[in-house]
Amino acid sequence: MSGLSIFDLSGRAAVVWGGGGAIGSAIAATLGRAGASVTIIDQDPDRIAAAEAKLRDAGVDCLGLSGDATDRPECDRLVAQAMGRFGRLDICFNAIGGGAGKVLHPAEDYPVEDWDWILDLNLRSTLYGTQAAVKAMINAGHGGRVLSMSSVRGQLGINAGYSAYVAAKGAINSLTRQWATEWAKHNITVNAIAPTFVDTPQVAMLLDDPVFKANLVARVPLGRVGSPDDLAGAVLFFCSDASAFVTGQVLTIDGGLTATQ
Template sequence: MDFTLTGKVAVVTGAGKGLGRAISLAYAEQGAKVVLASRGQADLDSLAKEITDAGGEALAVSTDVTSKAAVEALADAALETFGKVDIWVNNAGGFIDAAMTDWADVDAEALDQMWSLNVTSYVYGAQAAARAMKTGDDGGSLIFMSSLDAFNACPGGEGCYGAAKMAITHIARTLAVELGRFGIRVNSIAPGIVQTPLLDHVLTSDEIIADKAKFYPLGRIGQPDDVAGAAVYLASDAASYVSGATLLVSGGAIFNSDPFRYLSAHAEGA
């Protein structure tokens, strides 16, 4: 059974920090040539140097994933430099502060921004990846970064984000059907809380981290390498018959938010 990625070319969006950085390093460690994409050129350059200093190959491409032209240019850069694309990880995404409120209060502009970053950008990435992968004979692996929030009722701030993540989970499953005839596998990863810079504003103390860990049967919150391991598996030949799946990387948790706590808090404040 082969978990290595030797000879493969991987594109990872949101590669500069957090999950994208961990996935990129894991892919390089397993032998892949990695195309690093995000808006932060300095972070990309630093990561590319780390990979090349360790004997790997990396290309840093500053990319705004909400621009279809920029994502197409990213795919073109990968093809021009390495000749093919075997793996594409749609990882870039995140919260839009103005959308982190009750659904009844989300305005149209914030909703559009949330959808553009977390849904439309993934469609652009999938289209670019499919085009690139169809140029070869070996198919490929397309991975969407979803969230445990996709499967929760997340009132009071995370509902819009969770809805976006459920949307891309559904899109990934649909693409698995559409692209299967080309040998392209499409899967999604749904992490629970992971300690990354995206959540620095939430995980501000050991006490808060310990409180969040209570939601998880394994007794801890996730680390980037936990998700990177799942991404290596789905990209590898060991997962050659896995497509249309959503892999929960959540320490055994099925839910990580409690709607009853939300309802109780609002009742107390009513």
């Protein structure tokens, strides 16, 4: 193995949970460009259709599936379909989540309905999707890669009513270390990436507010918010042979924000 071939994903198959979303669809394209075949899974059939068409146009060997990742048997069924199409599964990328800006409450009164919604969206989906994918990897015996979307909110508080979201992303960071420890014997590495704001429709409402955006950017040493493309290099590293001896890590991708805290 030499040079850039350590990033080559030819012959590998990936599942991208939330592959119809802004970050999921961008990362599916990154994995596909590196040579992987890609199954994108999302509960929104329209998003899946649009993302699948773009991947096909880019020459990626792909499959789009609709399904709910908070339903465990459905996750098993979806992974079985992906395996049926590509015959193997090497990479599980977890990009389902978010919702924080839609349910802001004081910590002392955080309502249980919104707590459950955010925990299901961010954590249960990651749990069930990963379990289904990792069982397939363990059965095949060839190792694999799990990479999850965390957030800087997994390690930093924010004075804005984010209790459930920080709990979910903190749990993803802990599970990353726990799963890395348990699945190392199967040569499955488990890591997470933790961005600050990434310019996607999900956070457009906040970033469209010039005062909010100016305050945010002022705290980021590199002086801007992220884009889905800012995640691509780290994703290629964590999903390829380049990171063969790296597991249980959470990489912040935040223009230096956490370095200042």
